[in-house]
Amino acid sequence: MRKFDLLEKLEVYQIDILIYLSNVGGTTTKKELLRHLDIGNYFLSKLLEELMTSAKKSNDCFSIEVNKHTIIFQTKPDYSLHTLYNELIIHAPKYTILEELLLCGTIDVTRLCEKIGISHSTYFRKINELNILLNEFDLTIQNGSLLGSELQIRFFYVSLYSVTDPKHQLKAPNVDPRIYETANHIQQLLGSPMSVLARKKLIIYLSLLKRRNAQKTIPDFSELEPFFNNKSDICSQKRFVNALKNSRLFKKINETLGSFLVYYSFKMPPDEIILLLLFMLGEDIIPANSHCLKELDLIERYSRFFIQTLNNEFFDFMKTCYPNTCLNNYHRSTLQYYLNSISYRHLIFKGHIDSYWELNYTEQEKTIHSESIQHFVNYLKEKYPVIFVDPTHDTVLITKYAHALSFYEECVKIKISVGIFIEGDLLCKKKFTDQWIKYVGLNTFAEAGPFAPNQFYDLVISNVDCSYLKKRGKYFFFLTNYNEKKDFSDLDQLLYKIYSS
Structure with missing residues (x-):
């Protein structure tokens, strides 16, 4: 969408x-x-x-x-x-209809048509248009109500509000202070600050939870299908959910969310905590450096969760593409977090709202349809056919795998070593050394640092034309002026020449 x-x-x-x-x-x-x-x-x-x-x-x-x-x-x-x-x-009829469904639970057609200023026939035409869009999320509007799984409904509205940014609805006094308190408490439980976007999503989610409880529109979870939208490995999904219910994180969230709902005299449905935890996993609410991720990793391993299988397939594939390469601990943990995130999102939810007006896909399509990523996707489709069931939904996963592949390539790529030697007084030397290190670092294929006499470089950059310095690098670049544009231009050409050779 x-x-x-x-x-x-x-x-x-x-x-x-x-x-x-x-x-x-x-x-x-x-x-x-x-x-x-x-x-x-x-x-x-x-x-x-x-x-x-x-x-x-x-x-x-x-x-x-x-x-x-x-x-x-x-x-x-x-x-x-x-x-x-x-x-x-936010003033468009289709958006107003969606907001009416959220705010009121059901639609009074006559009242809404008067509010928007449209006829009944136009209203029903808009409903048909919306149902075409909502089909991507496995949702539908029937008889003035939004039908679908509870988690999908919440996911859709969080996605909608995240991209339309209704700031007036997310600022005090429009948001119940209790919601802010609960979001803060959850952040404390996670042991690390959430990103601005993650916090925004959590606040929207809690606002939705409060409203839907007040409207009594939350169905009985026991009558629903499994929590995961994708049915790639139902057995491991059930094991994962059962293990999650016995985790420390579950107990902490249970206490926090229980207090939140009790405050409004709402009952706590049996699986409400699982819905929140799955939402947090699928929407990157848990920070990458949260201590809770260690426990989640153990749960994934214990339940032989399918996400672990997908991640291993990706790393094995990358080793095949780039033999004799290895990620350092930081890069591997970063990529592991990203792969977990995209897999959770793909397995739990369905649908995606593109927030851009006009996205330039030129470079992205090249990446997505590159030989490597296409080979990996085809391999997954053949081995795990149930992963890819909807072309629109699958495109998001494929795009994110392309980003992961690009990240891996950047991490293992051999970088040009550059030594910077600037002669001058102490302050000037530090200033211009830092300046050139920073400039060279803008190139993803080069890594610069202060010149070390005992090291040999691919390139030495200096404002001193010295034979000793020239011997310490395969190439030597003499600065005519510390910040002259010609130096930048000439250096860019030389770096590219070295990298291409």
């Missing part, structure tokens, strides 16, 4: 106009815009009128000036298209 699928046709064109204007420097002619959009004069005039109305409502955060032949677009420094994009979405 793409974020802009929630917009109406008119709004899609409006965003397209602003993106085009931004890309060309803010000014263009009507003729160029008509050619870009492939529309007529009347429709363009209507679009520009709507944009000028939006500009007035933005308190002059952006402006559209229409002259006889030209159009000028300007924004304040702290205002972005992302902000306008989200404002358009």
